[in-house]
Amino acid sequence: MTSILDDIPLRDVGDLEAEWFRAPHPKPEDVEEPPPAVSSEQLAAADQAAASRSATAPPASPVSSCAKKLQAIVITIAGEDGRPIEHVAFELRKSATEMSGTKSGADGTGQFAGIESGSYELALPALDQDAWEILSSEATVPEQSASPAAWSAPAAAAAAAETTHTIAEGESIAALALRYGFAPETIWDDAANAALKEKRKDPNILAAGDSVTIPALRVVARPVNAGASVRIRRKGLPQVFRVRFLAPDGTPRKELPYLIDLEDESGKEQRSGTTSGEGFVIEKLSPLVRTVTITLGPTGEVHRFRAELDPLDTDSGLQDRLRNLGYSCGEEDGAIGPATAEAIRAFQRDAGLAGNGTADTPTREELKKRHLS
Amino acid sequence: MQVIASAKEEAFLTQLACEVRKHFPALTAKLDGPALRTKITAALERAKAAGVTSERDCVRLVNVAAALEWRLEDHPWLDAQLADPAVDDVSERVRLVVARALRDKQREEQNRAARRELERATRR
Numbered sequence: 001m002t003s004i005l006d007d008i009p010l011r012d013v014g015d016l017e018a019e020w021f022r023a024p025h026p027k028p029e030d031v032e033e034p035p036p037a038v039s040s041e042q043l044a045a046a047d048q049a050a051a052s053r054s055a056t057a058p059p060a061s062p063v064s065s066c067a068k069k070l071q072a073i074v075i076t077i078a079g080e081d082g083r084p085i086e087h088v089a090f091e092l093r094k095s096a097t098e099m100s101g102t103k104s105g106a107d108g109t110g111q112f113a114g115i116e117s118g119s120y121e122l123a124l125p126a127l128d129q130d131a132w133e134i135l136s137s138e139a140t141v142p143e144q145s146a147s148p149a150a151w152s153a154p155a156a157a158a159a160a161a162e163t164t165h166t167i168a169e170g171e172s173i174a175a176l177a178l179r180y181g182f183a184p185e186t187i188w189d190d191a192a193n194a195a196l197k198e199k200r201k202d203p204n205i206l207a208a209g210d211s212v213t214i215p216a217l218r219v220v221a222r223p224v225n226a227g228a229s230v231r232i233r234r235k236g237l238p239q240v241f242r243v244r245f246l247a248p249d250g251t252p253r254k255e256l257p258y259l260i261d262l263e264d265e266s267g268k269e270q271r272s273g274t275t276s277g278e279g280f281v282i283e284k285l286s287p288l289v290r291t292v293t294i295t296l297g298p299t300g301e302v303h304r305f306r307a308e309l310d311p312l313d314t315d316s317g318l319q320d321r322l323r324n325l326g327y328s329c330g331e332e333d334g335a336i337g338p339a340t341a342e343a344i345r346a347f348q349r350d351a352g353l354a355g356n357g358t359a360d361t362p363t364r365e366e367l368k369k370r371h372l373s
Numbered sequence: 374m375q376v377i378a379s380a381k382e383e384a385f386l387t388q389l390a391c392e393v394r395k396h397f398p399a400l401t402a403k404l405d406g407p408a409l410r411t412k413i414t415a416a417l418e419r420a421k422a423a424g425v426t427s428e429r430d431c432v433r434l435v436n437v438a439a440a441l442e443w444r445l446e447d448h449p450w451l452d453a454q455l456a457d458p459a460v461d462d463v464s465e466r467v468r469l470v471v472a473r474a475l476r477d478k479q480r481e482e483q484n485r486a487a488r489r490e491l492e493r494a495t496r497r
Binding site for chain 1 (some may be wrong): 380382384385386392393396397399400417426428429431432433436437439440443456457459460461462464465468471472473474475476477478479480481482484486487488490491495
């Protein structure tokens, strides 16, 4: 399927197609929320005002400080969509025996202040060499008063070694790439994973228990200059989530307002939008997002999707797709029981297939076609 | 020397209280002078315990404490960030705390705007 995001090299988490959700859903409560006591604008203004204070002297110091002007390097890391990425470790190396460390913050930025003019080396110790690239490095950071940077001896690096990861339910190559610091294709295309690649075909649809070889991390240091603002791209992030809403007669539910809830370790993010002319909701998200909830405006109906699917040849993968298409499998998960058999029968009936509640090859093929994955 | 230091400290607290009132009027409206000073002093003590020494970093942390409505115990990430051994420079730890507080505030506002947008679009 063609995506409107095809110009961005992103991976799909799987194309999901949902029919009208049969069960009634409550509308979101119409409650007027009280405004927060402090806005982000107020905090930003207060922080800007604080910048004029001494960066070296203690508060209420009876002695004024004569701080030296020093340089800084500002590093910003973002995904392929330009969104900042948090918690990426940066190491600035002055020499073989002197380094300083920081991490990217919520704004994707890490800063090394209090450094002398000159050239340094920047390493991202938790990222493979093919998982990041420097997009630009511009001499735009002014000198500033700061205490001289503290340099320490680098910790003895443990020898990088290949490991094996056993897939847990809902995990994908993209999630492993994020966790272990690789570009997804570095893991997927590794020769040691050739058999898995042949078996599963899609890196985003793996089964619990699949074994994935994680290659040895190749850490690289790249040159940077004092005073530079360096922009880095983290490859392989984010992913694209696509879901299509159809009416019972198969026509797209187009131009409907929606609210999408994405929750990962950094908290809950909500976005609003309108379904496309073909009934699609298309959103970029982190591989760490496991569950996506979409509330459709006019009816208040709520749809929950797992961002990662099991393969279609597994019972749980079959149930994932049936549920996403609106066929309830009850509480059954990973084993076919009477509820799943009834869901299969209903699907076969709606699809015009001859069937008896057994997921035979034509049924799975039709399910794949309608689910788009 | 001690007398001068105390007077400077007093002046610093007074000035900081004025600035906090200026930047966060809705939050501080119901706090009288001593109550606000108590909250600022508690935030400064926390900064000191985390090894924060410069005036600028102390003020930045007081601002964050105000933005979190003084309920720092509800935000365990803050102490974890201030003690993060992977970040060598204390000022950088403070900068990361500010970035996180700002992002959380912006996300809160974005989420709120998204919910209102859905509500508005639904009514149309």
